[in-house]
Amino acid sequence: MLKITIIAGARPNFMKIAPIIKAIKIARIEGEDIDFRLVHTGQHYDKKMSGSFFEQLGIPEPHANLEAGGGSQAEQTANIMVRFEKELLENPADVILVVGDVTSTMACSIVAKKLNTQVVHVEAGIRSGDLTMPEEINRMVTDSITDHFFTTSEIANENLRKAGIEESRIHYVGNTMIDTLLSNMENLIDPEILIDGKPLEDSKYFVLTLHRPANVDEEEKLKAMMQAIIDGTGELPVIFPVHPRTAKILKNIGIDHDRLHYVEPLSYLEFNYLVRNAKAVVTDSGGITEETTVMGVPCLTLRDNTERPETITMGTNELVGTRPGNLKPYLDKLMAGEWKKGEVIPLWDGKTAERIVERLLYIYSKSEAYV
Structure with missing residues (x-):
């Protein structure tokens, strides 16, 4: 055996x-x-x-x-x-x-x-x-x-x-991450996030995740990055699943806005429901770029490199970098409806x-x- x-x-x-x-x-x-x-x-x-x-x-x-x-x-x-x-x-x-x-x-x-x-x-x-x-x-x-x-x-x-x-x-x-995603597409759970008492509208909100030191360790750089995200997302809500303690720290250093909505960390099925129906995802995660590619959701990666380049060459992902000033042209293109279409990645x-x-x-x- x-x-x-x-x-x-x-x-x-x-x-x-x-x-x-x-x-x-x-x-x-x-x-x-x-x-x-x-x-x-x-x-x-x-x-x-x-x-x-x-x-x-x-x-x-x-x-x-x-x-x-x-x-x-x-x-x-x-x-x-x-x-x-x-x-x-x-x-x-x-x-x-x-x-x-x-x-x-x-x-x-x-x-x-x-x-x-x-x-x-x-x-x-x-x-x-x-x-x-x-x-x-x-x-x-x-x-x-x-x-x-x-x-x-x-x-x-x-x-x-x-x-x-x-x-x-x-x-x-x-x-195999995609095996799990595809087998659960029919089982995704609506996290029922309300904005001003109303549910989120499909393709009318952004999802944000940040955790890498290059983005979150320096207060001033983090403030500038968050401001660039707020400035470039029009009038749409930005949903940021984040640990409550981290959310409190962000607010204490002045990172707060009417359109920025901190929510508690979500389960796998809830988070991917949120991603599937988003206008776009802004992230510094690697795995999320794979999932957005398969779901056909635009993704902006706040990193200077990636171990998953196929999500860029074939998918819906773009490598924006870690400088806050880099974000604007990417968000402008997205908001203008000019984002690239991804293709199916083999296997x-x-x-x-x-x-x-x-x-x-x-x-x-x-x-x-x-x-």
């Missing part, structure tokens, strides 16, 4: 592993000799990740929770490694499967390789080229010791080829997890040594 330990450490990881777990269960029903163990490292505590979150996305309760959150980057990495080593020794696997680029991805990969366990990386090969981002370090380290690379784009494939990875270990399968079709499981069964059935 092929035994796979699946690692998840933060909320986005669970969106990515949900369809893989579903595909493994289907494969088992169809007679395939495969099983999984789900390990939550506890890297991020998220009150929205309740039983209903797991139920909505079809994720079983984790077999183990390492509760390794908190502390500095180094402390967190160390805690995850120590606790996952014990977990893997007690519950050996043929393969560990990691997704994305959080600390858990890197830490568990290192532990597995030191215990001579094969590592499979889903969403491998993406690069921003920005070594100031912890995620970029996590990607590079993980991919340097990965055995099989499951990729979301031809750009990621080329990054791996340039790093000397042989073609037989690169598996272009698509994007972002909702069937990625099926391809991953099919490929894993093929790879690891070829040799008892699992090479």
Whole structure:
């Protein structure tokens, strides 16, 4: 039997592993000799990740929770490694499967390789080229010791080829985050946000998310960025899901406006309902740019680089940068109805997890040594 330990450490990881777990269960029903163990490292505590979150996305309760959150980057990495080593020794696997680029991805990969366990990386090969981002370090380290690379784009494939990875270990399968999105499009939940007692009108509001240090750590720069957003969005409301404590800080430093509406963090199904019906999204997130591309919603990314360039070359996303003065021409184009139309990105079709499981069964059935 092929035994796979699946690692998840933060909320986005669970969106990515949900369809893989579903595909493994289907494969088992169809007679395939495969099983999984789900390990939550506890890297991020998220009150929205309740039983209903797991139920909505079809994720079983984790077999183990390492509760390794908190502390500095180094402390967190160390805690995850120590606790996952014990977990893997007690519950050996043929393969560990990691997704994305959080600390858990890197830490568990290192532990597995030191215990001579094969590592499979889903969403491998993406690069921003920005070594100031912890995620970029996590990607590079993980991919340097990965055995099989499951990729979301031809750009990621080329990054791996340039790093000397042989073609037989690169598996272009698509994007499991999009599997989750497409399978839940009919289940999205209206968060019922009211503006002056009235519900939001479709395509007549903006969604804003900000969290990266380059945008939020400097007060004056943040004020200027928020002012540029307000100035460029006409008379439309700007909905900003943000932690209440952060919202209070923003208001205390003078970031407040009649059209700027702070709301509490939303669940996955609520947030994507909001995005699907927005005029546009302004964000510094990576994953959201993928979702907006699939939903055909204009996206303005407040970053100087991106690890998902296909959302720009093929999708609805534009890389605006982190200078507040950069925003105006993009918002002018959007408000004038001149935003580009995206196209369908190959293999972002909702069937990625099926391809991953099919490929894993093929790879690891070829040799008892699992090479």
